[in-house]
Amino acid sequence: xxxxxxxxxxxxxxxxxxxxxxxxxxxxxxxxxxxxxxxxxxxxxxxxxxxxxxxxxxxxxxxxxxxxxxxxxxxxxxxxxxxxxxxxxxxxxxxxxxxxxxxxxxxxxxxxxxxxxxxxxxxxxxxxxxxxxxxxxxxxxxxxxxxxxxxxxxxxxxxxxxxxxxxxxxxxxxxxxxxxxxxxxxxxxxxxxxxxxxxxxxxxxxxxxxxxxxxxxxxxxxxxxxxxxxxxxxxxxxxxxxxxxxxxxxxxxxxxxxxxxxxxxxxxxxxxxxxxxxxxxxxxxxxxxxxxxxxxxxxxxxxxxxxxxxxxxxx
Amino acid sequence: xxxxxxxxxxxxxxxxxxxxxxxxxxxxxxxxxxxxxxxxxxxxxxxxxxxxxxxxxxxxxxxxxxxxxxxxxxxxxxxxxxxxxxxxxxxxxxxxxxxxxxxxxxxxxxxxxxxxxxxxxxxxxxxxxxxxxxxxxxxxxxxxxxxxxxxxxxxxxxxxxxxxxxxxxxxxxxxxxxxxxxxxxxxxxxxxxxxxxxxxxxxxxxxxxxxxxxxxxxxxxxxxxxxxxxxxxxxxxxxxxxxxxxxxxxxxxxxxxxxxxxxxxxxxxxxxxxxxxxxxxxxxxxxxxxxxxxxxxxxxxxxxxxxxxxxxxxx
Numbered sequence: 001x002x003x004x005x006x007x008x009x010x011x012x013x014x015x016x017x018x019x020x021x022x023x024x025x026x027x028x029x030x031x032x033x034x035x036x037x038x039x040x041x042x043x044x045x046x047x048x049x050x051x052x053x054x055x056x057x058x059x060x061x062x063x064x065x066x067x068x069x070x071x072x073x074x075x076x077x078x079x080x081x082x083x084x085x086x087x088x089x090x091x092x093x094x095x096x097x098x099x100x101x102x103x104x105x106x107x108x109x110x111x112x113x114x115x116x117x118x119x120x121x122x123x124x125x126x127x128x129x130x131x132x133x134x135x136x137x138x139x140x141x142x143x144x145x146x147x148x149x150x151x152x153x154x155x156x157x158x159x160x161x162x163x164x165x166x167x168x169x170x171x172x173x174x175x176x177x178x179x180x181x182x183x184x185x186x187x188x189x190x191x192x193x194x195x196x197x198x199x200x201x202x203x204x205x206x207x208x209x210x211x212x213x214x215x216x217x218x219x220x221x222x223x224x225x226x227x228x229x230x231x232x233x234x235x236x237x238x239x240x241x242x243x244x245x246x247x248x249x250x251x252x253x254x255x256x257x258x259x260x261x262x263x264x265x266x267x268x269x270x271x272x273x274x275x276x277x278x279x280x281x282x283x284x285x286x287x288x289x290x291x292x293x294x295x296x297x298x299x300x301x302x303x304x305x306x307x308x309x310x311x312x313x314x315x
Numbered sequence: 316x317x318x319x320x321x322x323x324x325x326x327x328x329x330x331x332x333x334x335x336x337x338x339x340x341x342x343x344x345x346x347x348x349x350x351x352x353x354x355x356x357x358x359x360x361x362x363x364x365x366x367x368x369x370x371x372x373x374x375x376x377x378x379x380x381x382x383x384x385x386x387x388x389x390x391x392x393x394x395x396x397x398x399x400x401x402x403x404x405x406x407x408x409x410x411x412x413x414x415x416x417x418x419x420x421x422x423x424x425x426x427x428x429x430x431x432x433x434x435x436x437x438x439x440x441x442x443x444x445x446x447x448x449x450x451x452x453x454x455x456x457x458x459x460x461x462x463x464x465x466x467x468x469x470x471x472x473x474x475x476x477x478x479x480x481x482x483x484x485x486x487x488x489x490x491x492x493x494x495x496x497x498x499x500x501x502x503x504x505x506x507x508x509x510x511x512x513x514x515x516x517x518x519x520x521x522x523x524x525x526x527x528x529x530x531x532x533x534x535x536x537x538x539x540x541x542x543x544x545x546x547x548x549x550x551x552x553x554x555x556x557x558x559x560x561x562x563x564x565x566x567x568x569x570x571x572x573x574x575x576x577x578x579x580x581x582x583x584x585x586x587x588x589x590x591x592x593x594x595x596x597x598x599x600x601x602x603x604x605x606x607x608x609x610x611x612x613x614x615x616x617x618x619x620x621x622x623x624x625x626x627x628x629x630x
Contacts, residue, residue: 187579
């Protein structure tokens with residue numbers, strides 16, 4: 001156990017429902033409801049909230065109100081407000097909107113990068129380099145690598161390639177790199193292998209995990225990542241995202257299910273689980289459909305005091 | 316890794332949908348549909364099928380056709396047909412029906428035993444002892460201990476108590492003991508602790524794991540048990556069981572999700588995953604409601620040859 005007993009571990013939770021969760025929503029979610037969700041999330045104790053995306057409106061019409069959302073939320077100084085920005089222009093908009101952290105997307109496969117990010121992997125990495133140089137002090141520039149555990153276009157993704165791309169992104173200056181399994185193709189053994197090898201290659205880089213529950217193993221993958229020393233985890237309240245209208249077909253892991261498991265294990269998150277469950281119910285109300293989160297129905301277990309999260313482990 | 320690399324491990328899968336999955340169904344499922352499901356499951360390569368329960372019909376009306384089901388199925392000699400029997404009389408019925416294995420229920424808490432099994436824990440263990448003595452050669456007598464990881468009536472269950480009860484059941488002569496988390500209250504750390512300590516106390520007893528996904532961590536708990544050397548796992552196709560009509564509220568872990576994860580890790584099960592997914596769809600058709608299994612919607616990943624399961628690890 002090179003990272004110490006799990007019961008003494010502390011992790012950071014990043015809530016991504018307002019961005020990753022809403023990204024696939026084709027129906028318009030009113031700006032005030034997005035703000036309501038973000039403000040409720042701000043009171044849960046999560047480390048950060050991925051609260052919007054500064055993409056061109058024609059790419060994702062749902063985020064055409066990114067500036068209004070950023071202006072409308074009640075910021076809590078203890079929470080990091082994180083925006084996805086696809087390019088330099090999005091970064092400038094995010095800066096103007098007062099973002100704490102930006103996440104730059106990239107991918108482990110060229111096909112996904114070309115089809116979903118409209119550029120090559122090299123282009124994504126170049127954008128990371130540019131934005132890192134342009135970022136003012138105090139604004140964290142993190143990078144997110146999709147398809148690290150499998151790709152719907154290319155299938156199996158060689159671990160060597162994932163390691164190489166993460167190393168290039170680390171070289172470009174991103175202090176935090178998130179390894180993503182957007183289509184839920186990972187398994188715990190692969191997750192361990194990938195994180196172990198990326199960590200060995202990029203010892204100075206903070207690694208984060210972004211799992212989906214598409215095939216039911218999202219929390220098992222999170223457990224594997226935790227045991228490999230990962231201490232930043234993404235989740236989406238209620239499991240918002242993916243395809244909420246296909247019964248049982250889930251997207252992101254439900255933040256409250258993840259936190260409930262971690263708390264049961266004695267892993268500190270700083271999150272008020274009951275408040276998080278309230279946010280999951282709000283998310284259901286906002287999208288008007290049942291979400292796949294489990295703890296919001298069964299109730300948290302075990303009942304636990306809210307474990308502290310020391311500020312020292314912040315990014 | 317005291318149990319060897321996971322990629323060289325082999326496990327036995329027991330399918331419990333026809334018993335545990337249907338137990339909570341209040342609508343009558345016609346006998347021929349139960350037989351159809353069992354026969355389809357027989358062709359998937361699972362080690363065993365918990366195919367019915369020889370309980371008094373007034374306890375569980377759904378199983379009033381247990382004898383007809385037992386007489387109607389097409390038995391595959393490679394599959395173990397396992398029945399739940401609550402008492403000596405149920406055992407005699409099961410024997411007459413040609414069962415390969417019987418499972419005797421017990422519990423880690425008195426309240427659950429009294430309320431759900433109508434007797435004390437000591438009474439349950441005495442029944443195990445009687446049935447072990449009465450069993451003819453070739454009929455395996457296994458025991459199942461509910462509430463090993465938490466109890467809806469008593470809350471937290473001391474690990475010491477679980478260890479003690481498992482030891483008494485092992486002393487009563489059961490060669491296989493299943494530790495159950497019927498209400499999904501376990502977490503991976505607790506699962507590791509319980510199995511490690513029960514194994515240390517009962518070194519000659521084969522341990523099996525029965526998890527529910529009530530709080531989303533079912534496969535994470537299975538991963539923890541696997542890493543503690545458990546090599547018999549229960550699952551229910553589609554996640555049948557629990558409360559299928561409450562959206563997102565699941566019961567048993569979905570067998571196909573479990574097998575998909577294991578195959579991705581290189582853990583052999585001997586199961587034809589595509590055939591199992593077909594059974595999950597059949598289960599949905601039989602109960603007439605969407606089930607929470609994920610792989611039946613997203614499709615198996617990675618595509619893998621069916622890994623062999625050596626007969627040597629059979630019970």
